Amino acid sequence: QLKLVNPSQYRFEHLVTQMKWRLQEGRGEAVYQIGVEDNGLLVGLSEEEMRASLKTLRRMAEKVGADITVLREREVDYDSDVPRKITEVLVRKVPDNQQFLDLRVAVLGNVDSGKSTLLGVLTQGELDNGRGRARLNLFRHLHEIQSGRTSSISFEILGFNSKGEVVNYSDSRTAEEICESSSKMITFIDLAGHHKYLKTTIFGLTSYCPDFAMLVVSANTGIAGTTREHLGLAMALKVPFFIVISKVDLCSKATVERTVKQLERILKQPGCNKLPLLVNSDDDAVTAAQQFAQSPNITPIFTLSSVSGENLDLLKVFLNILPPLTNSKEQEELMQQLTEFQVDEIYTVPEVGTVVGGTLSSGICREGENLVVGPTDDGKFLRLKVCSIQRNRSACRVLRAGQAATLALGPFDRSLLRKGMVMVSPEMNPTICAVFEAEIVLLFHATTFRKGFQVTVHVGNVRQTAIVEKIHGKDKLRTGEKAVVRFRFIKHPEYLKIGAKLLFREGVTKGIGHVTDLQAITTKENGLEEPLGPGQLSF
Numbered sequence: 001q002l003k004l005v006n007p008s009q010y011r012f013e014h015l016v017t018q019m020k021w022r023l024q025e026g027r028g029e030a031v032y033q034i035g036v037e038d039n040g041l042l043v044g045l046s047e048e049e050m051r052a053s054l055k056t057l058r059r060m061a062e063k064v065g066a067d068i069t070v071l072r073e074r075e076v077d078y079d080s081d082v083p084r085k086i087t088e089v090l091v092r093k094v095p096d097n098q099q100f101l102d103l104r105v106a107v108l109g110n111v112d113s114g115k116s117t118l119l120g121v122l123t124q125g126e127l128d129n130g131r132g133r134a135r136l137n138l139f140r141h142l143h144e145i146q147s148g149r150t151s152s153i154s155f156e157i158l159g160f161n162s163k164g165e166v167v168n169y170s171d172s173r174t175a176e177e178i179c180e181s182s183s184k185m186i187t188f189i190d191l192a193g194h195h196k197y198l199k200t201t202i203f204g205l206t207s208y209c210p211d212f213a214m215l216v217v218s219a220n221t222g223i224a225g226t227t228r229e230h231l232g233l234a235m236a237l238k239v240p241f242f243i244v245i246s247k248v249d250l251c252s253k254a255t256v257e258r259t260v261k262q263l264e265r266i267l268k269q270p271g272c273n274k275l276p277l278l279v280n281s282d283d284d285a286v287t288a289a290q291q292f293a294q295s296p297n298i299t300p301i302f303t304l305s306s307v308s309g310e311n312l313d314l315l316k317v318f319l320n321i322l323p324p325l326t327n328s329k330e331q332e333e334l335m336q337q338l339t340e341f342q343v344d345e346i347y348t349v350p351e352v353g354t355v356v357g358g359t360l361s362s363g364i365c366r367e368g369e370n371l372v373v374g375p376t377d378d379g380k381f382l383r384l385k386v387c388s389i390q391r392n393r394s395a396c397r398v399l400r401a402g403q404a405a406t407l408a409l410g411p412f413d414r415s416l417l418r419k420g421m422v423m424v425s426p427e428m429n430p431t432i433c434a435v436f437e438a439e440i441v442l443l444f445h446a447t448t449f450r451k452g453f454q455v456t457v458h459v460g461n462v463r464q465t466a467i468v469e470k471i472h473g474k475d476k477l478r479t480g481e482k483a484v485v486r487f488r489f490i491k492h493p494e495y496l497k498i499g500a501k502l503l504f505r506e507g508v509t510k511g512i513g514h515v516t517d518l519q520a521i522t523t524k525e526n527g528l529e530e531p532l533g534p535g536q537l538s539f
Helices: 009-025 047-064 115-124 142-147 175-181 195-207 227-236 253-268 282-294 312-321 328-335
Strands: 029-034 067-076 084-092 101-109 154-160 184-190 212-218 241-246 275-279 298-303 340-349 353-362 364-366 370-374 381-385 388-391 398-400 404-408 422-424 432-444 454-459 462-471 482-489 501-506 509-521
Touching: 009 029, 009 047, 009 084, 029 047, 047 067, 047 084, 067 282, 101 115, 101 195, 101 227, 115 154, 115 184, 115 241, 115 312, 154 175, 154 312, 195 227, 195 340, 195 454, 195 462, 195 501, 212 227, 227 501, 241 253, 253 275, 253 298, 275 282, 282 298, 282 312, 298 312, 328 353, 340 404, 388 398, 432 501, 454 482, 454 509
Parallel strands: 101 184, 101 212, 212 241, 241 298, 275 298
Antiparallel strands: 029 084, 067 084, 154 184, 340 353, 340 422, 353 404, 364 398, 370 381, 370 422, 388 404, 432 482, 432 509, 454 462, 454 501, 462 482, 501 509
């Protein structure tokens, strides 16, 4: 917008309608640039006009129930004696039908690069003491606390209120408080860096469908261990990522620069083809967030320390402005499809019964809804009822496509469930298969890849060993070759979709690809069954 000085009533109404539409498009967020002509010419406004324009913008925001924050101001050289400025303003409104905007960020990086500590500092709001105090609240198992290594997937939340201020555990006691006072939530998925937990990390990346990935690199060790592998995983799954160089307080400026150069070199390689963007000021952080969402080729790089707190604010500014990937139209389309919920975790909670955690990939799920879950080992689907829903530890009546949540299933028998199952609406008539074909690229293999080879296949939340039954048009594959391969699951049939991204691994063998064809098992064979109650036996 050029300027919004004392608009007439008609023009004001028109501007408000326009703001409503923009907020809806951006799922509750919009950035206004004031002092810029429609064709992008930076004209700038004098102090007085700028004050009047911001006042009008505030009135518009109040009318639609939004808050505004000034992101940055910049002086422009325009032929005049008076200094002229342009201002960027973030307008944020919580959509009426949901509590907050939700972004999922997966955290990757080599072991000991400071992933959990960085999350501890961001979410607890206090700096680390240099010996790992900040991460203790993130660990889920005793052996993780003793060794300092993350082995499971944990979720941490960081909120921003509509004025763009951080909401975390420093001023809120519980997760519910954070949810209530935030208009934007960032869920960090803390993954394991150690090589032996690679399957957990892959599961976290494929099943929780993160919007973005944050690759943490330690400034003093540089690119080591699993860093390249994690970078490759993010690229293979087409997750846009940004990089954080941690532990800057431990080493000299020269060492930090060397790590940055090393990263820039890798990112510019033909395989990556990314454009590194080093963030040194608030201004850079704002630019990075806007560019990063528009073109996936740009990779922002932050250098920070969890102990001295250096440059931590830049990362917070970036996360605050980072817009969601899908626009409202795509989400509407997903919500109109039939319900489909991926089961990623299963718990038993005292006095609640069985609880499943996961992501709703399409449709809408309400409390009290009847769904079917499967496939079981013999390919059947069982009926069940959703008793209650929780999102980020606070109760929620309706779950929409793309949101992660936990569903309580009441007295449903836990032993019938496993990771990798789906819960779908009964009229969906889900197709399941034991044999499927995929077009794959072999990334690395020591010898040749041939028929009869066994690999662990990851497709979304499905993780199972499969046998290579046939390689079309070839006898064997070598590193870097492409082919269409037919796989057969060893244990039980799974629910797959054509076009789903696929990763497979076995020892040092790795490959990526997508599902091209399924041999569906007909639904007459896999009819619906009632789960057996206590005291009933099936023979």
